[in-house]
Amino acid sequence: MDNTTFNNKPSGYGQSMPSLFDNNASIVEYNSDNYVNSRFLDKKPSKSHIPSSPIKPAISDDKAAKQNKSDLLQKMRNKFESLLRSTGRDGIDEVITYLLSSDFFIAPASTAFHSNYDGGLMWHCLRVYKIACMIREDLLTLDPSLEEYLPEDSIIIVTLLHDICKADIYQKATRYRKNIRNEWETYETYTPDYSDFPFGHGEKSVIRLLRLGLHLTRDEMLAIRWHMSAWDLPFQSAEAKSNINEAKTQCPLLSLLQAADGLSSALLEE
Numbered sequence: 709m710d711n712t713t714f715n716n717k718p719s720g721y722g723q724s725m726p727s728l729f730d731n732n733a734s735i736v737e738y739n740s741d742n743y744v745n746s747r748f749l750d751k752k753p754s755k756s757h758i759p760s761s762p763i764k765p766a767i768s769d770d771k772a773a774k775q776n777k778s779d780l781l782q783k784m785r786n787k788f789e790s791l792l793r794s795t796g797r798d799g800i801d802e803v804i805t806y807l808l809s810s811d812f813f814i815a816p817a818s819t820a821f822h823s824n825y826d827g828g829l830m831w832h833c834l835r836v837y838k839i840a841c842m843i844r845e846d847l848l849t850l851d852p853s854l855e856e857y858l859p860e861d862s863i864i865i866v867t868l869l870h871d872i873c874k875a876d877i878y879q880k881a882t883r884y885r886k887n888i889r890n891e892w893e894t895y896e897t898y899t900p901d902y903s904d905f906p907f908g909h910g911e912k913s914v915i916r917l918l919r920l921g922l923h924l925t926r927d928e929m930l931a932i933r934w935h936m937s938a939w940d941l942p943f944q945s946a947e948a949k950s951n952i953n954e955a956k957t958q959c960p961l962l963s964l965l966q967a968a969d970g971l972s973s974a975l976l977e978e
């Protein structure tokens with residue numbers, strides 16, 4: 709056994725995380741404009757290790773920087789489209805037409821959790837695709853029989869389109885908050901509007917794709933439907949829990965999409 713591994717634990721390793729309900733930990737406080745003021749949150753590990761996305765707008769951007777980011781967004785959009793077309797799947801042209809007519813390519817991936825800037829959704833999906841390809845390659849070296857369950861066109865379809873439910877739901881908004889000097893300041897954010905086709909998350913993506921005429925395999929439907937795993941599970945529903953467990957047992961594509969989606973959001977996106 710390599711003792712070195714166990715003798716070099718990072719400081720704090722093994723210490724329990726402070727609880728929101730621990731008297732010694734600060735309680736998360738929300739003031740009237742939802743600005744979070746918390747010593748507890750200050751102690752959370754930041755995502756500062758993640759390099760900034762090359763398309764993320766910055767206040768310091770000059771004209772050339774804005775042009776570079778715009779060019780990069782266009783390149784990413786072209787790559788996105790060519791990957792989808794490479795599947796040759798029935799209905800893919802209709803899906804691309806829809807993506808271009810919606811705000812998909814300029815939408816954020818979330819309001820606050822990851823890639824919450826223009827183009828963030830496309831950035832997220834391309835990252836998920838790349839991670840899924842890397843994991844798949846290694847998995848197949850360990851067990852070549854998995855190739856049957858993880859075809860390349862399915863990887864493209866489920867990674868690039870799993871969050872199509874997020875098209876046309878985020879709207880830009882200006883909010884006020886107090887800064888660390890207790891002064892009011894404005895900041896730009898997004899607010900979600902679910903009024904158009906309020907159908908959920910994974911299930912909404914599946915239904916939207918089917919309504920657009922895309923031919924989806926059974927595994928692709930299961931993977932997209934349940935890609936949020938427990939984050940989108942009604943815990944009072946034993947039926948939902950049984951469904952997701954069964955889907956995971958039957959569908960390796962679901963496990964791969966869940967892993968790639970979670971890794972990208974948590975480790976590779978601000």
Ligand SMILES: [Fe+2]
Nearest residue numbers: 870871909936
């Ligand atoms: Fe999602």
Ligand SMILES: [Fe+2]
Nearest residue numbers: 832870871969
């Ligand atoms: Fe996602």
